[in-house]
Amino acid sequence: MTLLGYRLPGMSSLIIWGLLWEVVGQSGLTFFIPPLSEVVATLFSVIGTDAFQKALAETAYAFCVGVLSAICIGIPTGILMGKNRLADELLLPWVNVFLSAPLTALVPVLMVLFGFGMRAIIITTTLFAIWIIILNARAGVKQINRSLVDMARSFGASPVDAFFKVYLWAALPEILGGIRIGIIRAVKGVIIGQLLISIVGFGALFELYAANFLMGHFWAVLIVLFALAFTISEILAYLERRVSYYAAKR
Protein backbone atom coordinates (compact mmCIF):
# COMPACT_ATOMS: atom_id res chain seq x y z
CA MET A 1 0.00 0.00 0.00
CA THR A 2 1.24 3.49 -0.76
CA LEU A 3 0.12 6.78 0.79
CA LEU A 4 1.03 10.15 -0.80
CA GLY A 5 3.77 8.40 -2.74
CA TYR A 6 5.31 6.70 0.31
CA ARG A 7 5.38 2.93 0.55
CA LEU A 8 3.85 1.89 3.84
CA PRO A 9 5.22 -1.14 5.65
CA GLY A 10 2.97 -4.21 5.95
CA MET A 11 0.11 -4.10 8.43
CA SER A 12 0.21 -0.27 8.72
CA SER A 13 -3.56 -0.38 8.60
CA LEU A 14 -3.39 -1.73 12.16
CA ILE A 15 -2.45 1.81 13.25
CA ILE A 16 -5.87 3.09 12.12
CA TRP A 17 -7.65 0.35 14.03
CA GLY A 18 -5.46 0.99 17.07
CA LEU A 19 -6.33 4.71 16.94
CA LEU A 20 -10.02 3.91 16.64
CA TRP A 21 -9.75 1.65 19.68
CA GLU A 22 -7.98 4.40 21.63
CA VAL A 23 -10.67 6.95 20.72
CA VAL A 24 -13.52 4.63 21.67
CA GLY A 25 -11.68 3.72 24.90
CA GLN A 26 -10.99 7.34 25.86
CA SER A 27 -14.58 8.36 25.19
CA GLY A 28 -15.60 6.10 28.05
CA LEU A 29 -18.40 4.62 25.94
CA THR A 30 -18.31 1.31 27.79
CA PHE A 31 -16.24 -0.13 30.61
CA PHE A 32 -15.83 -3.17 28.37
CA ILE A 33 -13.33 -1.35 26.13
CA PRO A 34 -10.56 0.46 28.02
CA PRO A 35 -8.21 2.66 25.94
CA LEU A 36 -5.55 0.79 24.00
CA SER A 37 -2.77 2.69 25.75
CA GLU A 38 -4.04 1.39 29.09
CA VAL A 39 -4.26 -2.14 27.71
CA VAL A 40 -0.69 -1.96 26.43
CA ALA A 41 0.56 -0.63 29.74
CA THR A 42 -1.29 -3.44 31.53
CA LEU A 43 0.15 -5.91 29.04
CA PHE A 44 3.71 -5.09 30.04
CA SER A 45 2.94 -5.19 33.74
CA VAL A 46 0.98 -8.46 33.37
CA ILE A 47 3.67 -10.25 31.38
CA GLY A 48 6.05 -10.02 34.31
CA THR A 49 3.66 -11.48 36.87
CA ASP A 50 3.98 -15.01 38.20
CA ALA A 51 0.36 -15.78 37.35
CA PHE A 52 0.95 -14.95 33.70
CA GLN A 53 4.25 -16.83 33.49
CA LYS A 54 2.64 -19.86 35.06
CA ALA A 55 -0.31 -19.70 32.68
CA LEU A 56 2.05 -19.36 29.72
CA ALA A 57 4.16 -22.31 30.85
CA GLU A 58 1.12 -24.50 31.41
CA THR A 59 -0.36 -23.56 28.05
CA ALA A 60 2.93 -24.14 26.27
CA TYR A 61 3.23 -27.53 27.93
CA ALA A 62 -0.32 -28.60 27.01
CA PHE A 63 0.13 -27.24 23.51
CA CYS A 64 3.46 -28.97 22.87
CA VAL A 65 2.39 -32.34 24.26
CA GLY A 66 -0.94 -32.13 22.42
CA VAL A 67 0.62 -31.18 19.07
CA LEU A 68 3.38 -33.73 19.42
CA SER A 69 0.97 -36.57 20.05
CA ALA A 70 -1.24 -35.38 17.18
CA ILE A 71 1.78 -35.49 14.87
CA CYS A 72 3.13 -38.80 16.16
CA ILE A 73 -0.23 -40.54 15.88
CA GLY A 74 -1.59 -38.60 12.90
CA ILE A 75 1.19 -39.06 10.36
CA PRO A 76 1.55 -42.85 10.62
CA THR A 77 -2.24 -43.21 10.66
CA GLY A 78 -2.57 -41.05 7.55
CA ILE A 79 0.17 -42.92 5.72
CA LEU A 80 -1.39 -46.25 6.70
CA MET A 81 -4.74 -45.06 5.35
CA GLY A 82 -3.14 -43.92 2.13
CA LYS A 83 -1.44 -47.28 1.62
CA ASN A 84 -3.95 -49.73 3.02
CA ARG A 85 -7.42 -49.99 1.54
CA LEU A 86 -8.94 -51.69 4.58
CA ALA A 87 -7.59 -49.14 7.07
CA ASP A 88 -8.82 -46.39 4.78
CA GLU A 89 -12.35 -47.78 4.55
CA LEU A 90 -12.46 -48.25 8.31
CA LEU A 91 -11.10 -44.90 9.40
CA LEU A 92 -11.94 -42.36 6.70
CA PRO A 93 -15.58 -41.79 7.71
CA TRP A 94 -14.51 -41.09 11.30
CA VAL A 95 -11.73 -38.75 10.27
CA ASN A 96 -14.11 -36.79 8.07
CA VAL A 97 -16.77 -36.63 10.77
CA PHE A 98 -14.32 -35.39 13.40
CA LEU A 99 -12.71 -32.93 11.01
CA SER A 100 -15.95 -31.04 10.57
CA ALA A 101 -17.46 -31.77 13.99
CA PRO A 102 -17.78 -28.94 16.56
CA LEU A 103 -15.18 -30.42 18.86
CA THR A 104 -15.89 -27.83 21.54
CA ALA A 105 -19.04 -29.80 22.31
CA LEU A 106 -16.87 -32.78 23.15
CA VAL A 107 -14.83 -30.99 25.78
CA PRO A 108 -17.35 -31.57 28.62
CA VAL A 109 -17.30 -35.28 27.78
CA LEU A 110 -13.50 -35.24 27.87
CA MET A 111 -13.63 -33.53 31.26
CA VAL A 112 -15.78 -36.34 32.60
CA LEU A 113 -13.54 -38.97 31.05
CA PHE A 114 -10.12 -37.52 31.86
CA GLY A 115 -10.72 -35.24 34.81
CA PHE A 116 -10.64 -31.47 35.13
CA GLY A 117 -6.93 -31.02 34.67
CA MET A 118 -4.09 -30.91 32.25
CA ARG A 119 -4.87 -34.30 30.73
CA ALA A 120 -8.22 -33.21 29.35
CA ILE A 121 -6.65 -30.05 27.90
CA ILE A 122 -3.90 -32.00 26.18
CA ILE A 123 -6.42 -34.40 24.69
CA THR A 124 -8.59 -31.50 23.51
CA THR A 125 -5.55 -29.98 21.81
CA THR A 126 -4.71 -33.28 20.14
CA LEU A 127 -8.28 -33.74 18.96
CA PHE A 128 -8.30 -30.30 17.37
CA ALA A 129 -5.04 -30.90 15.50
CA ILE A 130 -4.99 -34.56 14.55
CA TRP A 131 -7.69 -34.96 11.89
CA ILE A 132 -6.29 -32.56 9.33
CA ILE A 133 -2.82 -34.03 9.90
CA ILE A 134 -4.20 -37.50 9.15
CA LEU A 135 -6.05 -36.33 6.05
CA ASN A 136 -3.06 -34.48 4.63
CA ALA A 137 -0.65 -37.35 5.27
CA ARG A 138 -3.14 -39.63 3.52
CA ALA A 139 -3.43 -37.26 0.55
CA GLY A 140 0.36 -36.92 0.43
CA VAL A 141 0.85 -40.66 0.23
CA LYS A 142 -1.89 -41.03 -2.39
CA GLN A 143 -0.20 -38.60 -4.76
CA ILE A 144 3.17 -40.38 -4.64
CA ASN A 145 4.36 -41.14 -8.13
CA ARG A 146 3.38 -44.69 -9.07
CA SER A 147 6.81 -45.46 -10.47
CA LEU A 148 8.51 -44.37 -7.22
CA VAL A 149 6.44 -47.01 -5.42
CA ASP A 150 7.35 -49.56 -8.10
CA MET A 151 10.99 -48.52 -7.77
CA ALA A 152 11.01 -49.15 -4.02
CA ARG A 153 9.38 -52.56 -4.53
CA SER A 154 11.53 -53.66 -7.43
CA PHE A 155 14.74 -52.81 -5.58
CA GLY A 156 13.55 -54.93 -2.70
CA ALA A 157 12.51 -52.38 -0.08
CA SER A 158 10.96 -53.90 3.03
CA PRO A 159 7.71 -52.22 4.12
CA VAL A 160 9.60 -50.42 6.90
CA ASP A 161 12.31 -49.19 4.52
CA ALA A 162 9.74 -48.13 1.95
CA PHE A 163 7.95 -46.14 4.64
CA PHE A 164 10.94 -44.33 6.09
CA LYS A 165 13.04 -43.97 2.96
CA VAL A 166 10.43 -43.29 0.28
CA TYR A 167 6.80 -42.70 1.29
CA LEU A 168 7.49 -40.37 4.21
CA TRP A 169 9.78 -38.14 2.15
CA ALA A 170 7.65 -38.20 -0.96
CA ALA A 171 4.62 -37.12 1.05
CA LEU A 172 6.55 -34.56 3.11
CA PRO A 173 5.22 -31.33 1.53
CA GLU A 174 1.61 -32.40 2.09
CA ILE A 175 2.41 -33.70 5.56
CA LEU A 176 3.98 -30.37 6.55
CA GLY A 177 0.96 -28.52 5.17
CA GLY A 178 -1.23 -30.69 7.38
CA ILE A 179 0.98 -30.04 10.40
CA ARG A 180 0.74 -26.29 9.83
CA ILE A 181 -3.06 -26.27 9.72
CA GLY A 182 -3.10 -28.77 12.60
CA ILE A 183 -0.97 -26.52 14.77
CA ILE A 184 -3.20 -23.52 14.06
CA ARG A 185 -6.17 -25.63 15.08
CA ALA A 186 -4.26 -26.77 18.17
CA VAL A 187 -3.87 -23.15 19.27
CA LYS A 188 -7.66 -22.91 19.23
CA GLY A 189 -7.93 -26.28 20.95
CA VAL A 190 -5.60 -25.45 23.80
CA ILE A 191 -7.36 -22.13 24.51
CA ILE A 192 -10.87 -23.52 24.18
CA GLY A 193 -9.91 -26.45 26.38
CA GLN A 194 -8.55 -24.09 29.04
CA LEU A 195 -11.53 -21.76 28.86
CA LEU A 196 -14.01 -24.58 29.35
CA ILE A 197 -12.00 -26.37 31.98
CA SER A 198 -10.83 -23.00 33.35
CA ILE A 199 -8.78 -24.02 36.34
CA VAL A 200 -5.35 -24.02 34.71
CA GLY A 201 -3.41 -21.79 32.38
CA PHE A 202 -4.97 -18.85 30.56
CA GLY A 203 -8.42 -20.24 31.20
CA ALA A 204 -7.90 -19.59 34.89
CA LEU A 205 -6.52 -16.12 34.14
CA PHE A 206 -9.48 -15.20 31.94
CA GLU A 207 -11.86 -16.47 34.56
CA LEU A 208 -10.13 -14.38 37.20
CA TYR A 209 -10.01 -11.17 35.13
CA ALA A 210 -13.54 -11.47 33.82
CA ALA A 211 -14.96 -12.18 37.29
CA ASN A 212 -13.21 -9.05 38.66
CA PHE A 213 -14.04 -6.85 35.66
CA LEU A 214 -10.34 -6.32 34.95
CA MET A 215 -10.97 -5.53 31.29
CA GLY A 216 -7.50 -4.06 30.70
CA HIS A 217 -5.93 -7.33 31.86
CA PHE A 218 -8.42 -9.33 29.87
CA TRP A 219 -7.59 -7.56 26.63
CA ALA A 220 -3.87 -7.62 27.34
CA VAL A 221 -3.82 -11.40 27.67
CA LEU A 222 -6.04 -11.73 24.61
CA ILE A 223 -3.64 -9.62 22.54
CA VAL A 224 -0.73 -11.77 23.68
CA LEU A 225 -2.57 -14.94 22.67
CA PHE A 226 -3.58 -13.54 19.27
CA ALA A 227 -0.03 -12.41 18.63
CA LEU A 228 1.36 -15.81 19.65
CA ALA A 229 -1.06 -17.72 17.42
CA PHE A 230 -0.38 -15.41 14.49
CA THR A 231 3.39 -15.67 14.93
CA ILE A 232 3.31 -19.47 15.09
CA SER A 233 1.20 -19.63 11.94
CA GLU A 234 3.50 -17.23 10.07
CA ILE A 235 6.64 -19.16 11.06
CA LEU A 236 5.03 -22.38 9.86
CA ALA A 237 3.93 -20.79 6.59
CA TYR A 238 7.49 -19.61 6.02
CA LEU A 239 8.91 -23.10 6.68
CA GLU A 240 6.32 -24.62 4.39
CA ARG A 241 7.23 -22.23 1.58
CA ARG A 242 10.84 -23.28 1.95
CA VAL A 243 9.92 -26.95 1.66
CA SER A 244 7.50 -26.36 -1.21
CA TYR A 245 10.32 -24.68 -3.08
CA TYR A 246 12.17 -27.98 -3.13
CA ALA A 247 9.02 -30.02 -3.55
CA ALA A 248 8.03 -28.11 -6.68
CA LYS A 249 11.16 -29.42 -8.33
CA ARG A 250 10.46 -33.07 -7.73
Place this chain on the structure above:
Amino acid sequence: MPQTSAAETSAVAEGDTTFEIAVSTRNISKNFGDVEALNDLSLEFPLGQLTSLLGPSGCGKTTLLKIIAGLLEPTSGEVEVNGQKVTGPGPDRAFVFQDFALLPWASVIRNVAFGLELRGVARSEREAVAESYIKQVGLAGFEHAYPHELSGGMRQRVGLARALAVDAEVLLMDEPFSAVDEQTRRKFQEDLLGLVQDQKKTFIFVTHSIEEAVYVSDQVAILLPRPSRVSEIIRPSSFRGKGVDNIRRDSEYLDIVDEIWASLRRYVE
Protein backbone atom coordinates in the same frame (compact mmCIF):
# COMPACT_ATOMS: atom_id res chain seq x y z
CA MET B 1 -0.43 -68.58 -31.21
CA PRO B 2 -0.41 -67.13 -34.72
CA GLN B 3 3.12 -66.82 -35.96
CA THR B 4 3.62 -65.55 -39.47
CA SER B 5 6.10 -63.69 -41.67
CA ALA B 6 9.02 -64.80 -43.74
CA ALA B 7 11.48 -62.79 -41.66
CA GLU B 8 10.79 -64.93 -38.66
CA THR B 9 11.38 -68.21 -40.45
CA SER B 10 14.67 -66.99 -41.87
CA ALA B 11 15.82 -65.88 -38.43
CA VAL B 12 14.90 -69.16 -36.79
CA ALA B 13 16.82 -71.02 -39.46
CA GLU B 14 20.03 -69.84 -37.88
CA GLY B 15 19.30 -72.12 -34.98
CA ASP B 16 18.34 -70.14 -31.91
CA THR B 17 17.78 -73.34 -30.01
CA THR B 18 21.43 -73.20 -28.99
CA PHE B 19 20.91 -70.09 -26.86
CA GLU B 20 20.79 -70.49 -23.14
CA ILE B 21 17.52 -69.05 -21.88
CA ALA B 22 17.69 -66.59 -18.96
CA VAL B 23 14.07 -65.60 -18.68
CA SER B 24 11.02 -67.39 -19.95
CA THR B 25 7.37 -66.50 -19.70
CA ARG B 26 4.87 -69.31 -20.05
CA ASN B 27 1.23 -68.90 -21.03
CA ILE B 28 0.96 -65.54 -19.34
CA SER B 29 -2.53 -64.04 -19.19
CA LYS B 30 -3.37 -60.84 -17.42
CA ASN B 31 -6.78 -59.26 -17.03
CA PHE B 32 -7.50 -55.86 -15.57
CA GLY B 33 -11.15 -56.27 -14.65
CA ASP B 34 -12.84 -57.06 -17.96
CA VAL B 35 -9.94 -55.83 -20.03
CA GLU B 36 -7.66 -58.52 -21.36
CA ALA B 37 -4.13 -57.07 -21.36
CA LEU B 38 -2.28 -60.29 -22.18
CA ASN B 39 -3.60 -63.56 -23.45
CA ASP B 40 -1.64 -66.81 -23.21
CA LEU B 41 1.69 -65.25 -24.04
CA SER B 42 4.86 -67.33 -24.10
CA LEU B 43 8.27 -65.88 -24.85
CA GLU B 44 11.88 -66.74 -24.18
CA PHE B 45 14.73 -64.34 -23.53
CA PRO B 46 18.25 -65.61 -24.33
CA LEU B 47 21.01 -65.11 -21.77
CA GLY B 48 23.36 -62.19 -22.33
CA GLN B 49 21.29 -60.71 -25.15
CA LEU B 50 18.98 -57.80 -25.57
CA THR B 51 15.39 -58.61 -26.44
CA SER B 52 13.00 -55.81 -27.38
CA LEU B 53 9.29 -55.92 -26.83
CA LEU B 54 7.89 -53.82 -29.64
CA GLY B 55 4.33 -53.04 -30.48
CA PRO B 56 1.63 -50.43 -30.80
CA SER B 57 0.32 -48.84 -27.63
CA GLY B 58 -2.11 -51.07 -25.75
CA CYS B 59 -0.41 -54.31 -26.78
CA GLY B 60 0.59 -55.05 -23.19
CA LYS B 61 4.36 -54.74 -23.50
CA THR B 62 4.83 -52.73 -20.31
CA THR B 63 2.40 -55.05 -18.52
CA LEU B 64 4.53 -58.03 -19.57
CA LEU B 65 7.68 -56.26 -18.35
CA LYS B 66 6.10 -55.52 -14.97
CA ILE B 67 5.00 -59.12 -14.66
CA ILE B 68 8.57 -60.26 -15.31
CA ALA B 69 9.73 -57.72 -12.70
CA GLY B 70 7.29 -59.21 -10.21
CA LEU B 71 5.51 -55.87 -9.81
CA LEU B 72 2.32 -57.28 -11.28
CA GLU B 73 0.94 -60.73 -10.76
CA PRO B 74 -0.22 -62.59 -13.87
CA THR B 75 -3.81 -63.83 -13.84
CA SER B 76 -2.43 -67.15 -15.03
CA GLY B 77 0.84 -68.53 -16.32
CA GLU B 78 4.31 -68.18 -14.87
CA VAL B 79 7.65 -66.46 -15.29
CA GLU B 80 10.97 -68.19 -14.73
CA VAL B 81 14.29 -66.42 -14.25
CA ASN B 82 17.30 -68.76 -14.39
CA GLY B 83 14.97 -71.66 -13.74
CA GLN B 84 13.46 -70.05 -10.65
CA LYS B 85 9.77 -69.24 -10.61
CA VAL B 86 9.10 -65.53 -10.06
CA THR B 87 6.82 -64.73 -7.14
CA GLY B 88 7.71 -61.07 -6.67
CA PRO B 89 10.51 -58.57 -7.17
CA GLY B 90 13.94 -60.10 -6.61
CA PRO B 91 17.63 -59.22 -6.59
CA ASP B 92 18.14 -61.06 -9.90
CA ARG B 93 16.22 -58.33 -11.76
CA ALA B 94 16.68 -54.56 -11.86
CA PHE B 95 14.29 -52.07 -13.39
CA VAL B 96 14.92 -48.90 -15.39
CA PHE B 97 11.88 -46.62 -15.42
CA GLN B 98 10.46 -44.52 -18.21
CA ASP B 99 10.14 -41.50 -15.90
CA PHE B 100 13.44 -42.30 -14.12
CA ALA B 101 11.80 -42.75 -10.66
CA LEU B 102 14.64 -41.05 -8.82
CA LEU B 103 14.35 -39.87 -5.24
CA PRO B 104 14.14 -36.07 -5.68
CA TRP B 105 15.42 -35.41 -2.16
CA ALA B 106 18.52 -37.58 -2.57
CA SER B 107 21.81 -36.82 -4.30
CA VAL B 108 22.94 -38.72 -7.39
CA ILE B 109 25.24 -40.96 -5.39
CA ARG B 110 22.51 -41.90 -2.90
CA ASN B 111 20.09 -42.58 -5.74
CA VAL B 112 22.57 -44.83 -7.49
CA ALA B 113 23.41 -46.61 -4.23
CA PHE B 114 19.75 -46.89 -3.20
CA GLY B 115 19.33 -50.51 -4.29
CA LEU B 116 22.41 -51.46 -2.27
CA GLU B 117 21.23 -49.34 0.66
CA LEU B 118 18.00 -51.35 0.71
CA ARG B 119 20.08 -54.54 0.78
CA GLY B 120 21.91 -53.35 3.86
CA VAL B 121 25.31 -52.81 2.23
CA ALA B 122 27.55 -50.60 4.39
CA ARG B 123 27.70 -46.96 3.39
CA SER B 124 31.35 -46.72 2.36
CA GLU B 125 31.11 -49.91 0.36
CA ARG B 126 27.93 -49.02 -1.51
CA GLU B 127 29.16 -45.51 -2.27
CA ALA B 128 32.34 -46.93 -3.74
CA VAL B 129 30.27 -49.19 -6.00
CA ALA B 130 27.95 -46.33 -6.89
CA GLU B 131 30.85 -44.06 -7.72
CA SER B 132 32.29 -46.52 -10.21
CA TYR B 133 28.93 -46.90 -11.98
CA ILE B 134 28.38 -43.15 -11.99
CA LYS B 135 31.71 -42.88 -13.76
CA GLN B 136 30.76 -45.68 -16.14
CA VAL B 137 27.55 -43.94 -17.27
CA GLY B 138 29.47 -40.71 -17.73
CA LEU B 139 28.27 -38.69 -14.77
CA ALA B 140 31.56 -38.31 -12.91
CA GLY B 141 31.57 -35.00 -11.05
CA PHE B 142 27.80 -35.03 -10.51
CA GLU B 143 27.85 -37.37 -7.50
CA HIS B 144 26.45 -34.74 -5.16
CA ALA B 145 24.05 -33.05 -7.55
CA TYR B 146 20.30 -33.48 -7.07
CA PRO B 147 17.99 -34.87 -9.76
CA HIS B 148 16.30 -31.52 -10.41
CA GLU B 149 19.69 -30.06 -11.31
CA LEU B 150 20.19 -32.62 -14.09
CA SER B 151 18.80 -32.82 -17.62
CA GLY B 152 16.41 -35.62 -18.58
CA GLY B 153 19.17 -37.59 -20.24
CA MET B 154 21.43 -37.30 -17.22
CA ARG B 155 18.60 -38.37 -14.94
CA GLN B 156 18.11 -41.51 -16.97
CA ARG B 157 21.84 -42.20 -16.70
CA VAL B 158 21.36 -42.09 -12.93
CA GLY B 159 18.46 -44.55 -13.28
CA LEU B 160 20.64 -46.80 -15.40
CA ALA B 161 23.57 -46.61 -12.95
CA ARG B 162 21.20 -47.51 -10.11
CA ALA B 163 20.01 -50.59 -11.98
CA LEU B 164 23.59 -51.62 -12.83
CA ALA B 165 24.82 -51.05 -9.28
CA VAL B 166 22.76 -53.89 -7.82
CA ASP B 167 24.45 -56.24 -10.29
CA ALA B 168 21.28 -58.08 -11.28
CA GLU B 169 21.48 -60.66 -14.07
CA VAL B 170 18.44 -59.27 -15.84
CA LEU B 171 17.88 -55.61 -16.68
CA LEU B 172 14.30 -54.60 -17.38
CA MET B 173 13.99 -51.33 -19.26
CA ASP B 174 10.59 -49.71 -19.71
CA GLU B 175 10.82 -47.26 -22.62
CA PRO B 176 13.92 -45.84 -20.96
CA PHE B 177 14.77 -43.36 -23.69
CA SER B 178 11.30 -42.10 -24.56
CA ALA B 179 11.49 -39.14 -22.19
CA VAL B 180 14.82 -37.81 -23.47
CA ASP B 181 15.55 -35.75 -26.57
CA GLU B 182 16.43 -37.31 -29.91
CA GLN B 183 20.18 -36.69 -29.84
CA THR B 184 20.55 -37.94 -26.29
CA ARG B 185 18.51 -40.96 -27.26
CA ARG B 186 20.88 -41.84 -30.13
CA LYS B 187 23.84 -41.60 -27.79
CA PHE B 188 22.01 -43.80 -25.30
CA GLN B 189 21.31 -46.38 -27.97
CA GLU B 190 24.98 -46.52 -28.96
CA ASP B 191 26.03 -46.76 -25.32
CA LEU B 192 23.50 -49.49 -24.72
CA LEU B 193 25.09 -51.66 -27.42
CA GLY B 194 28.42 -51.35 -25.61
CA LEU B 195 26.76 -52.12 -22.33
CA VAL B 196 25.15 -55.31 -23.61
CA GLN B 197 28.54 -56.49 -24.81
CA ASP B 198 30.45 -55.60 -21.65
CA GLN B 199 27.97 -56.54 -18.97
CA LYS B 200 27.00 -60.09 -19.93
CA LYS B 201 23.54 -59.34 -18.63
CA THR B 202 20.18 -60.16 -20.12
CA PHE B 203 18.33 -57.04 -21.24
CA ILE B 204 14.60 -56.83 -21.77
CA PHE B 205 13.75 -53.59 -23.46
CA VAL B 206 10.30 -52.16 -24.06
CA THR B 207 9.97 -49.59 -26.80
CA HIS B 208 7.48 -48.24 -29.29
CA SER B 209 10.17 -47.10 -31.71
CA ILE B 210 10.79 -49.53 -34.55
CA GLU B 211 14.21 -48.07 -35.42
CA GLU B 212 15.29 -48.17 -31.79
CA ALA B 213 14.21 -51.79 -31.37
CA VAL B 214 16.01 -52.96 -34.50
CA TYR B 215 19.08 -50.88 -33.70
CA VAL B 216 19.69 -52.15 -30.17
CA SER B 217 18.25 -55.67 -30.19
CA ASP B 218 19.61 -59.14 -30.67
CA GLN B 219 16.00 -60.23 -30.85
CA VAL B 220 12.84 -58.23 -31.46
CA ALA B 221 9.52 -59.65 -30.27
CA ILE B 222 6.59 -57.96 -31.94
CA LEU B 223 3.48 -57.85 -29.84
CA LEU B 224 0.06 -57.14 -31.28
CA PRO B 225 -3.08 -56.07 -29.46
CA ARG B 226 -6.66 -57.36 -29.41
CA PRO B 227 -6.06 -60.09 -28.46
CA SER B 228 -2.52 -59.52 -27.20
CA ARG B 229 -0.06 -61.97 -28.64
CA VAL B 230 3.47 -62.35 -29.96
CA SER B 231 3.07 -61.98 -33.69
CA GLU B 232 6.66 -62.64 -34.68
CA ILE B 233 10.21 -62.80 -33.42
CA ILE B 234 12.92 -61.26 -35.55
CA ARG B 235 16.63 -61.85 -35.07
CA PRO B 236 18.75 -59.39 -37.03
CA SER B 237 21.85 -61.30 -38.01
CA SER B 238 24.37 -59.49 -40.14
CA PHE B 239 24.83 -55.91 -38.90
CA ARG B 240 25.46 -56.39 -35.20
CA GLY B 241 29.20 -56.59 -35.54
CA LYS B 242 29.60 -53.72 -37.99
CA GLY B 243 30.02 -50.96 -35.44
CA VAL B 244 27.57 -48.36 -34.17
CA ASP B 245 28.14 -45.96 -37.08
CA ASN B 246 27.27 -48.40 -39.85
CA ILE B 247 24.13 -49.99 -38.52
CA ARG B 248 21.70 -47.29 -39.57
CA ARG B 249 22.59 -47.62 -43.26
CA ASP B 250 22.94 -51.38 -43.32
CA SER B 251 20.53 -52.87 -45.84
CA GLU B 252 19.32 -55.61 -43.50
CA TYR B 253 18.62 -52.99 -40.82
CA LEU B 254 16.57 -50.94 -43.27
CA ASP B 255 14.72 -54.00 -44.59
CA ILE B 256 13.74 -55.14 -41.13
CA VAL B 257 12.53 -51.68 -40.15
CA ASP B 258 10.37 -51.56 -43.29
CA GLU B 259 9.04 -55.03 -42.75
CA ILE B 260 8.04 -54.34 -39.15
CA TRP B 261 6.34 -51.14 -40.18
CA ALA B 262 4.43 -53.02 -42.87
CA SER B 263 3.09 -55.47 -40.32
CA LEU B 264 2.32 -52.84 -37.67
CA ARG B 265 0.83 -50.22 -39.96
CA ARG B 266 -2.71 -51.53 -39.83
CA TYR B 267 -2.79 -51.38 -36.03
CA VAL B 268 -2.09 -47.66 -36.02
CA GLU B 269 -5.17 -45.50 -36.24
